[in-house]
Amino acid sequence: MNARARRLAVALAATAVLPLALSACSDSKGGDSGKPDSSSPASASRGGGDMGGSAGDTTAVDQPFGSACSAVPKNGAGSFDGMAKDPVATAASHNPALSTLVAAVKKAGLVDTLNNAQDITVFAPTDDAFKKIPKATLDKVLADKATLTKILTYHVVGKKLTPKDLEHGSFATLEKSKLTTAGSGESYTVDDSAKVVCGDVKTANANVYIVDTVLMPKS
Numbered sequence: 622m623n624a625r626a627r628r629l630a631v632a633l634a635a636t637a638v639l640p641l642a643l644s645a646c647s648d649s650k651g652g653d654s655g656k657p658d659s660s661s662p663a664s665a666s667r668g669g670g671d672m673g674g675s676a677g678d679t680t681a682v683d684q685p686f687g688s689a690c691s692a693v694p695k696n697g698a699g700s701f702d703g704m705a706k707d708p709v710a711t712a713a714s715h716n717p718a719l720s721t722l723v724a725a726v727k728k729a730g731l732v733d734t735l736n737n738a739q740d741i742t743v744f745a746p747t748d749d750a751f752k753k754i755p756k757a758t759l760d761k762v763l764a765d766k767a768t769l770t771k772i773l774t775y776h777v778v779g780k781k782l783t784p785k786d787l788e789h790g791s792f793a794t795l796e797k798s799k800l801t802t803a804g805s806g807e808s809y810t811v812d813d814s815a816k817v818v819c820g821d822v823k824t825a826n827a828n829v830y831i832v833d834t835v836l837m838p839k840s
Contacts, residue, residue, distance in 0.1 A: 683783065686807040689747070689818035689831055692718060701822065708736035709743055709827040718831070721751040728763055729770045735777070741827045742778040742792075744800070744811055746835045747818065754835060771796055775838040781828045784809070784821055798839050812836055 685693075685701055693716070694700045704712035710732045713719045722745055726732055735743070751759060762768055775796035782792065787802040787809045794800055802811050809817040815834035822829040 683821050685819060685822045686784075687817055687819040687831070689718070690822075693819070693822075704829075705823045705825065707825055709738075709741070709824040709829060710735040712824040713743075713745060713829075718747045718749075719745055721748045722746055725751075725763060725769060725773060729766055729773050731770065731773055736826070738777075738779075739826055740779075740781045741795075742780065742782040743827050743829050744776045744778075744815070744836060745829050745831045746776070746815075747831060747833060750815075750832060750834050771838055772835070775800065776836055782830075783828070787817075787820075787830075794838075796838050800836060 694703075697703050697715075698707070699715035699717070703715060707715070710723070710726055713726070714723045726735065735741075754762075762772065775794045775798065777795040778792045778800070779795060780792075782790070782802075784807075788805050790802040791799050792802070800812050802809060803813070804810055804817070807820070809820060809830070811817065811830070811832055811834075815832040815836055817830045818833050819831040822831065
């Protein structure tokens with residue numbers, strides 16, 4: 622009887638453990654296979670897996686592009702992730718290549734206007750873009766608030782533009798006249814002259830396209 626009892630106990634124990642083992646195995650496989658399936662495509666398209674979550678999924682297909690993007694800091698307030706957390710004028714202030722633009726925006730009193738606007742696109746000239754303007758002319762413009770405001774608001778479109786929108790577009794600006802865009806892939810121009818050197822940069826309230834030439838209103 623003792624031998625039979627021992628065998629019965631062993632059999633019962635094995636029967637009880639088996640479902641638990643199968644359940645653990647199933648959970649392990651399901652969890653492991655689920656995570657790579659959902660995260661690896663986003664990680665592959667972003668070039669890294671440390672920006673996951675829903676925010677990572679929505680930006681996976683529209684990563685910033687262009688030759689000047691390599692100069693953007695990898696971390697901190699001036700990085701792409703950092704700028705995405707701030708409204709556009711604040712975000713621009715963290716980018717050392719946009720210091721002249723930021724100074725001009727402050728002189729024109731447009732910081733709050735840009736930061737409080739919703740769903741806009743800003744074509745942001747680099748410092749080198751401003752250097753193309755003769756210094757005497759630039760100094761005169763910076764000292765004339767009305768003219769400066771007119772030029773700066775010409776760089777702003779009242780909706781968010783995607784790279785696809787830029788392929789062949791004509792858009793009303795806050796200055797009230799229209800600018801035109803053309804291109805494809807990662808090569809775009811604005812008004813047939815300014816080149817996008819770092820495009821589709823996200824801020825909290827705007828899409829930003831950094832350009833190599835200051836845009837001038839038609840009127």
